[in-house]
Amino acid sequence: MAATLKPRGHLTDREEIWTAIRALPQPWTLVDIAMCSKCEHGKVRDYVRSLVRANIVAVTSPGQPRRVPTQYTLADDRGVSAPRVRKDGSPLPPTGRARMWKAMRILKVFTEAELAEHASLPEAPVAEGEVHTYCLWLARGGYLRSGGERDRWSFIPGRDTGAKAPQVLRIKQLYDPNTGEVVYQSKTEGGDE
């Protein structure tokens, strides 16, 4: 394809790996991808393995342990978004929060029950409690406004920042009450992967 498709926004490890797979000259090895995407080798290996099982990546020449690295090619380019696949290669639907984010930007005004219904897929339902939690967080972030009635929300149009759903992250801090300082902060957890 002539057009260059560069993803926008911050990329997760899998997205970095996928972008590297599409960008590098074919065929490539796991080491090439790890260098290009700056991801851990283990993560690269796991994701590429699932992509092979999903028939998205093909093995062009099998390597020999400790001598020749296996070479891979991209067999089925799915475009800019990193394919969501399980370890066995079966396709994975978008996360519940991604579906909620998408549905609320279309509906604009909605009740929690309505959003749960819209964001649910037959194989992956979204619970109303989960809708409630996510809406509360988005309201804190200024994406949603409470719509008067008890579980009605409206999406603030100017806050449609893009296709990816805002993530609620966990972070742990070590706080010393003697000095009133946060002396250590853990890495964030709970983002999309």
Add this chain to the structure above:
Amino acid sequence: MMQNDSPVNTPLAGRIANLSNVSMCLGSFAKAINRESHLPGLLVMHGPSGYGKTTAATSASMMFDAYYVQCRSSWTRKAFYLALLKVMNIDPARTIYAMEEQIVAQLALSRLPVIIDEADHLTDRGIIECVRDIYEGSGAAILLIGEEKLPGALARWERIHNRVLEWLPAQPATLADARALADLYCRSVRVADDLLELIHTASKGVARRICVNLERVQETGRTMGHPQMGLAEWGDTPLYTGDAPSRRR
């Protein structure tokens, strides 16, 4: 209060899909996505506002993982392409031509369909041809949604008109649809059949008005403490009909 909060607690999944406009839209979209290569791939869903077109679009975009954009009256060709690239999560190229290439490439590679809501704005501004450009380049199934005059407006662009696989006029809500909406919106008060029929008639089949009326009925039931609202409980309180208020005498 809490324990009898949801006397109509049937499982949620699939209730929206049972609405007649939604199931029609899902069925036709599935056909367009899986069509044989010689068949055209544009769908046009049209109908008056409040008939539930956007509800259908939401379901379709979820079910088929479609890209969804809602057009605005101020949009130029560039604005349209930028909006599409935003939902595709692609860093836009500099020129309009390059943006179009990006969109076409992404659609062709991902094989995902597109939903363009409020497409009337594209015909009004004469930029509907860019939908054809995208369609021709990628072969993606595209669902255009607009008001009643959209088919007429599209007739002016024969090259688009020829590529429509199916025209989907949104239908007024049936009584069964009204029941499905009542089950979805009235969680704490059950709406009896006689009152539901009255609501259906007064709302003239417009889904949005049915929802407004159901909401009022539920609110009244809640304040008066009725777990079920029928004609007897509702009395002769006027329903929302969408008509402008008549002169007071």
